Amino acid sequence: MIKGLLLILFSVSFLTCSLDSNKEAKKSIFHYNQPNPITSLDPAFAKTQNNYWACEHLYNQLLDLDDSLHIVPELAKYYTISEEGKLYTFILRNDVYFTGNKCFKDSLSRVVNASDVAFSFYRLLDTKLSAPGRWIFVDKIDSINGFKALNDTVFQLRLKRPFAPLLSLLTMHYCSIIPEEAIDYYKDKFRENPVGTGPFVLTNWVDRQGMFFRKNTNYFKNGKPHLDGIRISFIEDRNTAYLEFMKKRIDYFSGIHSSFAPQLINRFGMLRDDRVGMMNFMRGTYLNTEYIGINVNAVSTNHALRNKYIRQALNLAINKELMVQTFKYGIGKAANSGFIPPGLTSFDSVRFKGYSYDPDSARALLKLAGYSNLKKDEQQLVLYTNKDFIDLITFVARQWQEVGIDVKIELLETATLREKMRAAELPIFRASWIADYPDEESFLTVFYGPNSSPPNYTRFQNQQFDLFYEDAMKETDPELRKDLYQKMNKIIIDEAPVVFLLYDEVALFSQNNIHGIIPNAINLLKLEDVKKLIIE
Template sequence: MHRISTVLLLLICFFIFSCGSDEKTESTDSEDLKVFRYNQTSGISSLDPAFARDQANIWAINQLYNGLLQLDNDLEIQPSIASKWKISQDGLRYKFTLRDDVFFHDNKCFAAGKGRRVVASDFVYSFNRIIDPETASPGSWIFSGNVREQKPFEALNDTVFIAHLKQAFRPFLSILTMQYSYVVPKEAIDMYGETFRSNPVGSGPFYFKHWEEAVNLTFLKNPNYFETANGVRLPHLDGVQVSFIENPRTAYLKFVQGELDFISGLDDSYKNDLIDKDGELQSTLIDKVIMHKLPYLNVEYLGFLLDDSKIPDNPLTNKYLRQAINYAFDREKLVRFLRNNIGKPATSGFVPPGLPSFDEEKVKGYTYDLEKARLLLQKAGYPNGEGLPVITLMTNTSYENIGVFVANQLQDVGIQVDLDLVPPAFLRELMSKSEAPFFRGSWIADYPDAESYFVVLYGKNGAPPNYTRFNNMRFNVLYEKALVTNDDEARYNTYREMDKIIIEEAPVVPLYYDEVLRFVRKEVVGLEANALNLLVLKNCDFRQKD
């Protein structure tokens, strides 16, 4: 089916002849091997779930491991290793019942090299490892502050695992779908130590076979994987091969030539080769490529510093001025001309589409309305911009075009904006020190719950993440209420009320809601996607040749 590297072919052939499973591949002809190939331009730093901090690591780790729970394509929580769960009435005790047919991959860290069954104590170990300072995991925050100090995790027996929280935190189940919370065996950590990053042992649909860093990475089919689809054991693929071509244009050409099966996102070096000005797939590729476009849990915005103790006489602490700015530029035009229609104008508040609580009918945000902008500017004490000092918008060169667009449109109502282009790291430092009165920002959800956005504006949080220093009593009360509300619809209604407060108080200017773009060769089927842009390959397959 695919031309594949000699190394990978030899590895897969070895797997086929040595595997003791009843589900052996019948042919060793490379044309019959089903190998999914993608490129990771940024490289991968670790295959340890404790270090699943960026998309490159997350995509690879997602093929090798499992957690208690998983997400479906609609970001709804589904069973994984946990077959069922129960939350106590007070929201402090989460009880999970585990499947008894999940096994770690075969590895020399186990007796006789045979992977053993995953049990509840493995989750106790894995979760404690995440919060252990010696691990230095960037994911320790998922439990820190949420679980109780003493014995936060407990295994009643091999199939019952319990997590104890210090206070109710309704998004806890969503957090347990993150790759940081995937299970690892203590035997592997003991054997490999710091080199576990390149000797991963999980329970996922694929197992690790080979990694030549900065060159290629190979996973092979786990013949003992526990999940099935329509009565067929997953995964369908024989293997996964990851390349590390640094030049995006070169990787794109490999895709066009049929040497890669998938690319995600757009780079300026090939954007116009793939999509037209309306954001649709170029007609020359329709017979070879399928484009998937779906919401991405990322909101691009402009933020106002509301702490007037840091910058005296800051006019942006005036709510009516902030509202005027929100009305004074055309988000639809911004998305069309600067983004090739990739993304949606942010006209429904701070929380983007793709989350269950999003409802554009119930939450009405800002649209382009110069008349309202001028009225609000007058109400702010600056009729037609008279007496308003020049406002400086801080951004970086990657978003200069957006800054120029907004600045030009604000001139139409008399608001003068200068751009200050600063390196991203320096801008974050200024934002953290409350030295950026008007700045461009973006926020990507860590987990599929709107709380992941509202935490950015919760008044009791410092910076990060609350770079605006927004502190609204009503908003804070609703935020804390949502954390302890077990009924989903009631919590979603609370989230919508919070978004309405953000719209009214205007601590931010939502620009657009991002979208995921994926380009897949037509012979690929079953490649799942969701608004977190996870790469899920267990259901992926290739069409049979005619």
Template sequence: MCNQIFSCLVQIDDSLNIIPSVAKKWEISEDGKTYTFHLRDDVFFTDDARFKNGKGRKAVAPDFKYSFSRIIDPKMASSGAWIFNDKVNGKQDFIAPNDSTFIIKLNKPFPPFLAMLSAQYCSVVPHEVADKYGKEFRAHPIGTGPFKLKYWKEGEVLVLLKNENYFEKDSTGERLPYLDALKATFIPDKQTAFMEFLKKDLDYFNSIDGSYRDDILTKSGNMTSKYKGKFKLVKGPYLNTEYLGMLVDSNLAIVKDSPLKYKKVRQAINYAINREKLVKYLRNGIGIPGTAGFIPAGMPGFDAKTVKGYDYNPEKAKELLKEAGFPNGNGMKELTLSTTTTYKDLIEFIQGELNNVGIKSKIEVNQSASLRETIAKRQTNFFRGNWIADYADGEIYLSMFYSKNYVPIGPNYTNFNKPEFDKMFEQLNYVKDDKERYRLYQKMDQLVMAEAPVVVLFYDQSVNLIQNNISGLGHNAQNLLVLKYVRKK
């Protein structure tokens, strides 16, 4: 809903390209450290009593200076502070020389920076309203987006109205958005929500729960004949890699006696799992088997032909176990695989696959928060994890394998450490050309696959259900809901 109420300097299109929003154009300095944005002069905040005569005023460059300074203010403790924390030295690096020019000075070049600025954290907010309400600004949000808040009963219903002064128009010159209002409901039980969708009380429904997945989808991921023609099912890449992580740092006490410290054992685990079968039978075809690298399908630069991961090859798995000194798994300590209740069926499938090649394992089921803490503190050797992209650039996935990212708490949860990888990762900041950067990403991803600190299970897909009378709802791999182009007949 934040994406409907607020807007940023830039936004993404359905192909994850960065396109103008409040900023109509921008320049990046030769050294990649200075970003100069030129703002539109027709962007207005929605009305609020804190503005003169209650009328929404124009959004100007000092508003972005205020908004970004607010993100890095320790008192605000914003969960989005990571966007700027290691890239700017302080509020002085956000500069508004006039109302239509906004400048950001970085302390080092960072090519994915524009993509990060499309994140909702980087929305422009008015100081009068944000200062007045403080932490309660969440209940009185004032932005420049296509819709404005009308009513919110937390956990139950949220109503947005059309922003009549929204700045964007379609290709024919008609002002966006097309809809007069939106209503979002918060139904905790997915089965109940699905029944509401079937009754046509909901126009849009996101994701499919295991409890009724077989009712809607065949094992191949197509709509069952029961529902054919009754509504639209839209499936597409979602920037989320589902994986198994393995601690590989022999300096850790927990790793010293673990067979996972051996590369050939980790590679054997990779070959032992039939990802095609996993996706087909446990997920009804939702997902793409993870046989390439760690960077997922749908991400710019993804190339399954260039980056080779692991196909299903149990004989190869057995061969590698033998080479590692564990023929048919003999003499190998039992592995403990940590997961949560939601993924127990998936992990039980993996347990069976490992058993087929002689690898004995037991499953440890944890609460989500408890498992996250255990992984962060390096207290589990073998765990199920996933990594969702906060911004559309492969760098975010490779950051999980940069050695300096495991002190103190992450995100290098496997404690992977390869000087060759680190050197390339540090080089990334100085590669401006996207294609050249993608080639470097692929080389790094291949290096990770060879060392096998992870088992890439599958690249996720989003599944959206839409009523037949709804049009104009696009799809992007970040699964970001864009409602300004939607029409309802």
């Protein structure tokens, strides 16, 4: 009798588990991998891709970017800017609720208001928090009335002086809106107990194994999200993650790696013929300029790098199209139009002709500069890089040697390389610059004289450039500001404080049943519009 009862109980239990498993299997759970573990879900610390992709699922900002990087309202319905460009007034939506959480006590949730915006922004400035996003407002905000809630739906931000790219800054995840109750309740544990307004809600975080989200059923954008949830794995080895994707256990991955890239795409950056129909492949503009920086202050007065013609020759001697095909599998474009990359309005490949491959002109400039007459130690270039880019930099060095330039490569650990760049100890080094926000200022600040490093790793100084930069920060007319940005870009092309290598691109792969992913130039994974078809 007892044995029979146990058998019945086991059968019922198994049937129940099977039904739950089938129910779970029919839910549309989007699964992707992060090779670098997520360290915090506090948006004030959303500095790296692994953190800000997760924060994208949980929070909203006053303003957002559409897929073409145009600024659009999000928590704000609309905004106005005063004529002098210092006072910004935002009118907030009154139908946005924070996700339900015990920090709100009996009410469980409440409507977002202007005081939440003021709190979130002042918190970012708090020196005790030491948030990496603090730079957004430091030395920009009026010290007395920087942030002010006039009532529940009107928020004002006042600047010390006009700063034209401000609206772009406000789209960053650092500027996500959070409730003060959550910080009071969770304190430093807020990083793992996020409370936001986003399309998804965290349900479980298993340390370095995975993270799980469910859809926010009270999301203020009607009908969204379409997914039932998100799962993030933390598989450190990219090859293992790639195999999981090929087995259809992962829905999506971004970027390519030399170990598996030839199995997916050809050298022209297109999906291989035998892979067409097996997966979705998308590529698009990415606001990332790869370059070799030159700090002339780190060499002697008569060194070759001090001569502008020699720096221009370095640019002309590289076959960048071949470099992109060989080392980036065609994902990217030769940087032939200055430092501002495609995807920003000031980029103009027709108007701005930078440096295309022309070894004969490179040799002519070296002769004009008297390179061969320099002493050996004044001729030699010591090019610093890390192991991740040794193949690409070896290619560059050989191209320079072909036109008669004496160059050798020095390998440094990544942390050491960055520290020496920061300390201005390296005369010539490989680097990249990825936009924090979609405005040309994010790139041109790299060369603004008063800036230290970062971002001005080359210690570039040019009075006319600095004047154009300062005028651009005050200019509220987009076309006039665009003209100033282009004038600055022209100065960088002519003075050549860097060797322009390539404009990077995003490469995205997803399973065939995933729809709605659209590449964007800041490589942000937006999932509120994504659908996953359930395959029976």
